[in-house]
Amino acid sequence: MxxxxxxxxxxxxxxxxxxxxxxxxxxxxxxxxxxxxxxxxxxxxxxxxxxxxxxxxxxxxxxxxxxPLPYLLGRWEFFGREFFVSQATLIPRPETELMVETVLAWLDGHPQAVQVLDVGTGTGCVGISIALSCDRVQVVASDLSFPALQVAKRNIEKYHLQGRVVLSVANLCPPLARRFDVICANLPYIPSERLKTLPIYGKEPTLALDGGIDGLTLYRHLFAVLPRFTPQTALITCEMDADQSSEMIALAHSAFPKANVTVLQDLSGQDRLLRVELEGK
Known part of the structure; x- marks a missing residue:
């Protein structure tokens, strides 16, 4: 045939x-x-x-x-590079590239910043993209899912970053006595009941999508501990749903009352990224 x-x-x-x-x-x-x-x-x-x-x-x-096609291919593109994916990881999406761009712009203006924490790393595409674009940084990439970290490990090895990107099995922040100049978080933010109505439900890992009753359960836990992990000058970026801006801004101000908090929009004009900048406490 x-x-x-x-x-x-x-x-x-x-x-x-x-x-x-x-x-x-x-x-x-x-x-x-x-x-x-x-x-x-x-x-x-x-x-x-x-x-x-x-x-x-x-x-x-x-x-x-x-x-989904990326799972059949076993790979997908993010920030101009190809990354391994599996059904244990969320498929990298173009809107998440805004996080990488925002971090790189801040690092360019803060040459003393070296330590980066990538919370909920999944494939590792965010932390790896930052490390590949900024030679001086050291990245700790954490995730609760060991199978996801196995995929991230393959991606780290693919780009020869074993000495600069370290993996940690952790529920949010790793158990390290260290402060980070940059913290990136792409945590599950879809409300549980809404998730069940979406086409993505059952096709990508629920662990990487389900954000609890209102979608913000994990972000509440994260902001409760973040002050212990940040120096006086730092940047925090969090991906979120378009209708969560006001709640996320409130969480940021609660944890960091003096921070400069802004919301950035993605290419479709939707609120997508919370940007929290600390310039001295």
């Missing part, structure tokens, strides 16, 4: 699974065959072996069942 014929035959199974299903399937085929997407698009007359047909059928069945 030729590739084009196979795609025509199976199209009713996978077309419309997502808004970009045709693109997704071409990317998936390229990955499975070790080819470029351009090769897939220009070699529709290629004969498929029985093994290739079986491989495609298995993966297209998973795609049809709702397994």
């Amino acid at each position: 030729k590739l084009n014929e196979f795609l025509r035959k199976t199209a009713p199974q996978w077309k419309g699974v997502t808004e970009t299903s045709e693109l997704d399937v071409s990317v998936l085929i390229a990955h499975l065959f070790g080819r470029s997407r351009a090769w897939v698009l220009s070699h529709g007359e290629s004969e498929l072996s029985p093994e290739q047909i079986q491989l495609l059928e298995v993966n297209l069945r998973l795609y049809q069942q709702g397994v």
Whole structure:
């Protein structure tokens, strides 16, 4: 069977699974065959072996069942680089790149800042991206999920950062007697009941999405302990849902009454990032 014929035959199974299903399937085929997407698009007359047909059928069945494309690929792009992912990790998203950009801009203006804490690291994409873009920093990346940290370890090794990015199994902040110049937190912030109504529910790890009754349970715990981990001059960044700005600002002011607290918007114009700057206590 030729590739084009196979795609025509199976199209009713996978077309419309997502808004970009045709693109997704071409990317998936390229990955499975070790080819470029351009090769897939220009070699529709290629004969498929029985093994290739079986491989495609298995993966297209998973795609049809709702397994996200990044999990089928085992990788996804973030901040211009490719990172390993697994079903133990949240899939990196473009809106989270705002956190990296914000941290790098602050580090550029604070050359003495060296210590970075990445709370809820998942794949490690935030902490690793910061370390790759700023040679002087040392990063501690924490997560409660050991399987997620195993993925982060692979990404650290991929970019040869074993000496600069250290992993810690921890519920929020690691048990270290250390203060951090920068603290990044991308914690679960979707309210529990709302999460159950979203398409993402059951497809990505609930541990990385469920923020409790109002979505802010973990952020309350985090801000309760953050003063012990920050020096007089520091930056704290937290990703949040668009309707959580006022509550997050209140949490920040409660923990750091003199801080400069602002909310940054993502590319779609939605409130996305809490920025807390400490310039002396």
